Amino acid sequence: MTGTAAPIIDIRDLTVTFIGGRKPVHAVNGVTLAIQPAEVLALLGESGSGKSVTLRSLLGLHPPGRTSIGGSIQVAGKDVMALSGRALADFRGKTVSMIFQEPLLALDPVYTVGAQIAETIQRHEAVSRVKARARALALLQKVRIPSPERRLDAFPHEMSGGMRQRAMIALALACNPQILLADEPTTALDATVQIQILLLLRELQRELGLTVILVTHDIGVAVEVADRVAVMYAGRIVETGPVREIIRNPRHPYTQGLLASRAHGAMTGSRLDAIPGSPPDLADLPPGCSFAPRCKHAKATCVETAPEIRSVTADHWMRCMLDAEAAE
Amino acid sequence: MTELADMQQSVARDPRDRGGPRQPLLSVRGLVKHFPVGKNLFGRSRNVVRAVDDVDFELLKGETLGIVGESGCGKSTTARLLMNLIEPDAGEIIFDGEVVGHDISLRDYRRQVQMVFQDSYASLNPRLTIEDSIAFAPRVHGVSRREAVGRAHDLLARVGLEPHRFAGRYPHELSGGQRQRVNIARALALEPRLVILDEAVSALDKSVEAQVLNLLLDLKDAFGLTYIFISHDLNVVRFISDRVMVMYLGKVAEIGDAESVFAQPQHPYSAALLASMPAMDPDARTEQAPLYGDPPNPIDPPPGCRFHTRCRFADPVCSQTVPSLTPAGETQQVACLMRQYGSGHSCIGLEGRA
Ligand SMILES: Nc1ncnc2c1ncn2[C@@H]1O[C@H](COP(=O)(O)OP(=O)(O)OP(=O)(O)O)[C@@H](O)[C@H]1O
Ligand SMILES: Nc1ncnc2c1ncn2[C@@H]1O[C@H](COP(=O)(O)OP(=O)(O)OP(=O)(O)O)[C@@H](O)[C@H]1O
Ligand code: SF4
Ligand SMILES: [Mg+2]
Ligand SMILES: [Mg+2]
Numbered sequence: 240m241t242g243t244a245a246p247i248i249d250i251r252d253l254t255v256t257f258i259g260g261r262k263p264v265h266a267v268n269g270v271t272l273a274i275q276p277a278e279v280l281a282l283l284g285e286s287g288s289g290k291s292v293t294l295r296s297l298l299g300l301h302p303p304g305r306t307s308i309g310g311s312i313q314v315a316g317k318d319v320m321a322l323s324g325r326a327l328a329d330f331r332g333k334t335v336s337m338i339f340q341e342p343l344l345a346l347d348p349v350y351t352v353g354a355q356i357a358e359t360i361q362r363h364e365a366v367s368r369v370k371a372r373a374r375a376l377a378l379l380q381k382v383r384i385p386s387p388e389r390r391l392d393a394f395p396h397e398m399s400g401g402m403r404q405r406a407m408i409a410l411a412l413a414c415n416p417q418i419l420l421a422d423e424p425t426t427a428l429d430a431t432v433q434i435q436i437l438l439l440l441r442e443l444q445r446e447l448g449l450t451v452i453l454v455t456h457d458i459g460v461a462v463e464v465a466d467r468v469a470v471m472y473a474g475r476i477v478e479t480g481p482v483r484e485i486i487r488n489p490r491h492p493y494t495q496g497l498l499a500s501r502a503h504g505a506m507t508g509s510r511l512d513a514i515p516g517s518p519p520d521l522a523d524l525p526p527g528c529s530f531a532p533r534c535k536h537a538k539a540t541c542v543e544t545a546p547e548i549r550s551v552t553a554d555h556w557m558r559c560m561l562d563a564e565a566a567e
Numbered sequence: 568m569t570e571l572a573d574m575q576q577s578v579a580r581d582p583r584d585r586g587g588p589r590q591p592l593l594s595v596r597g598l599v600k601h602f603p604v605g606k607n608l609f610g611r612s613r614n615v616v617r618a619v620d621d622v623d624f625e626l627l628k629g630e631t632l633g634i635v636g637e638s639g640c641g642k643s644t645t646a647r648l649l650m651n652l653i654e655p656d657a658g659e660i661i662f663d664g665e666v667v668g669h670d671i672s673l674r675d676y677r678r679q680v681q682m683v684f685q686d687s688y689a690s691l692n693p694r695l696t697i698e699d700s701i702a703f704a705p706r707v708h709g710v711s712r713r714e715a716v717g718r719a720h721d722l723l724a725r726v727g728l729e730p731h732r733f734a735g736r737y738p739h740e741l742s743g744g745q746r747q748r749v750n751i752a753r754a755l756a757l758e759p760r761l762v763i764l765d766e767a768v769s770a771l772d773k774s775v776e777a778q779v780l781n782l783l784l785d786l787k788d789a790f791g792l793t794y795i796f797i798s799h800d801l802n803v804v805r806f807i808s809d810r811v812m813v814m815y816l817g818k819v820a821e822i823g824d825a826e827s828v829f830a831q832p833q834h835p836y837s838a839a840l841l842a843s844m845p846a847m848d849p850d851a852r853t854e855q856a857p858l859y860g861d862p863p864n865p866i867d868p869p870p871g872c873r874f875h876t877r878c879r880f881a882d883p884v885c886s887q888t889v890p891s892l893t894p895a896g897e898t899q900q901v902a903c904l905m906r907q908y909g910s911g912h913s914c915i916g917l918e919g920r921a
Contacts, residue, residue: 399860402861429799430799431862433845434844435858438856457845459844463853486847501802507805507826508807510781511806514774517742533774
């Protein structure tokens with residue numbers, strides 16, 4: 240999965256600032272990311288680090304009046320920021336489609352699940368109602384909803400949480416998108432249901448050759464499905480690399496801190512190696528590395544200038560002043 | 568074990584301690600809470616949610632008991648019953664040897680049991696400074712304003728918020744992690760012996776969660792506290808708990824030493840729940856989901872063992888007989904017919920297979 244083929248998603252120096260409020264909020268501050276076809280990337284980060292805003296940018300979902308966007312986004316050869324009208328509507332659904340944490344936000348409560356999927360297909364393609372319904376049924380089978388014929392005519396509220404999540408995935412796949420964006424798709428689910436949905440996503444990805452960006456704050460979720468992890472902090476990707484590399488050989492002090500502070504594997508009752516402090520205020524970002532105020536390795540230069548990208552290995556890089564070697 | 572004994576020693580020095588270190592701080596017997604849902608023509612409820620259905624357990628002095636289980640299994644309802652925020656339909660709570668409501672008044676009991684919730688914002692009054700929020704309960708209990716505020720400042724310092732910077736702030740001027748520290752300080756203001764933490768760290772960022780977990784460990788030592796720790800994060804529960812209780816649809820499925828339960832769960836449901844935790848090793852990803860489908864509706868739970876609809880060991884007897892908690896392994900108790908001699912389950916004697 241190294242940079243051999245042309246990336247299907249190519250984000251360069253993306254900035255997203257919300258204006259409109261009392262002070263501008265710098266939600267995304269120079270995200271650069273290239274994703275290969277059929278790659279699964281986990282965007283890992285804490286609340287407010289800019290994961291959802293980055294994802295929404297890929298769909299051109301930011302209200303123009305209240306947002307100022309910089310940089311460039313190419314998806315499947317299209318310049319997303321230049322899309323509008325019919326082209327944008329087709330792009331959403333046919334090229335890229337998205338699933339969310341809360342299926343009730345994606346599903347319309349007053350229509351049956353089958354009707355919604357069929358309607359989505361017909362909106363994008365010239366097919367008959369009968370055909371669209373048959374495809375909806377096939378989709379429900381694909382996401383392994385039990386008794387799919389019956390579920391076609393079920394309303395979202397008549398389904399359990401896990402089943403609704405499956406229905407939303409079916410809806411997202413209705414028009415055979417190349418790219419699936421998943422924003423915390425399992426965060427609200429119980430453990431025994433979460434693992435089912437993660438395995439389903441993994442299977443569908445393989446079967447359909449989907450390119451996937453999965454947003455999560457749970458390292459375990461990333462490990463289960465992702466080829467590669469990008470760690471976000473204060474609107475920047477601070478480190479990215481193959482999932483094994485990030486877990487076993489993290490180089491950025493923030494990634495190292497996150498992994499070290501986990502309760503997973505820690506001795507019962509021993510103190511955790513917590514990162515001090517809390518994430519910065521996005522309306523008042525420090526000029527240098529945004530992690531500097533919490534970083535035990537921070538030097539004067541870290542506070543003054545924002546670090547550039549440095550490679551660790553060919554497909555592993557980070558944004559930190561420290562020599563890749565020094566950050567142990 | 569010796570550590571626990573030490574802990575219990577220090578607790579034993581507490582002048583409020585009545586029964587000594589070996590007497591459980593809480594004994595919960597036959598606790599039941601059913602919520603009526605939906606009304607029929609006569610205004611009577613047709614259905615009940617069996618949120619907590621005949622729950623028994625003991626909480627030892629100085630321990631942390633973790634409670635896990637899927638959404639709706641009755642964790643918060645158990646906590647609210649213990650806090651006396653809702654009335655049980657049946658059952659009794661014995662606090663350090665005294666039956667609550669008989670030997671010890673509700674008021675005296677309530678001051679010794681405090682709770683911290685998940686939502687750090689909703690649980691603080693937005694119009695009170697955090698100093699006043701923390702001092703509020705002691706004031707109600709007759710502590711002078713000066714003393715209550717002094718205690719609030721001490722507690723703020725204890726939870727890592729410098730009083731001179733934070734005492735005068737309002738909740739919206741704090742981060743989520745800071746607000747949760749305030750909630751913890753507030754829970755400690757009446758010097759409770761038991762603190763119930765219901766998803767208390769769940770809303771926090773991972774980096775801040777570790778700080779608050781450390782704080783909870785420190786405070787427990789410093790004040791000789793006993794914790795009930797409810798969370799859906801099984802890694803965190805394993806880390807913080809001495810013992811764990813696994814609930815399923817209003818019932819206790821298994822209870823025992825945390826390490827034993829995590830290493831060798833004895834109930835098929837505990838085993839499936841723990842096996843559902845995402846792998847942390849990219850080379851050992853989960854290959855098959857341990858369970859299929861969602862937990863059944865607690866409104867009309869399955870008869871017999873409530874887990875039988877999803878259990879791969881289920882026998883005909885499992886849909887008829889309600890299993891009762893039976894000792895299994897050295898420290899565990901489990902409610903499964905496979906472990907109950909004479910139950911008629913065909914796998915009896917093949918245990919340890921779950
Ligand atoms: N429409 C908006 N107007 C103003 N600020 C916004 C808007 N949308 C997001 N933000 C801010 O941008 C920052 C990044 O938000 P984002 O939703 O991307 O975070 P996230 O990483 O997805 O976090 P979480 O894990 O909580 O979902 C946050 O501080 C958020 O408050
Ligand atoms: N006041 C109420 N009225 C009706 N039903 C209720 C009430 N409170 C709780 N329930 C129901 O009781 C059951 C147990 O709820 P409880 O909140 O104890 O679950 P929980 O284990 O804490 O779940 P979660 O992990 O989602 O917090 C659920 O089915 C819930 O819907
Ligand atoms: S009693 Fe039967 S159904 Fe219940 S856990 Fe044991 S084997 Fe499974
Ligand atoms: Mg988000
Ligand atoms: Mg709860």
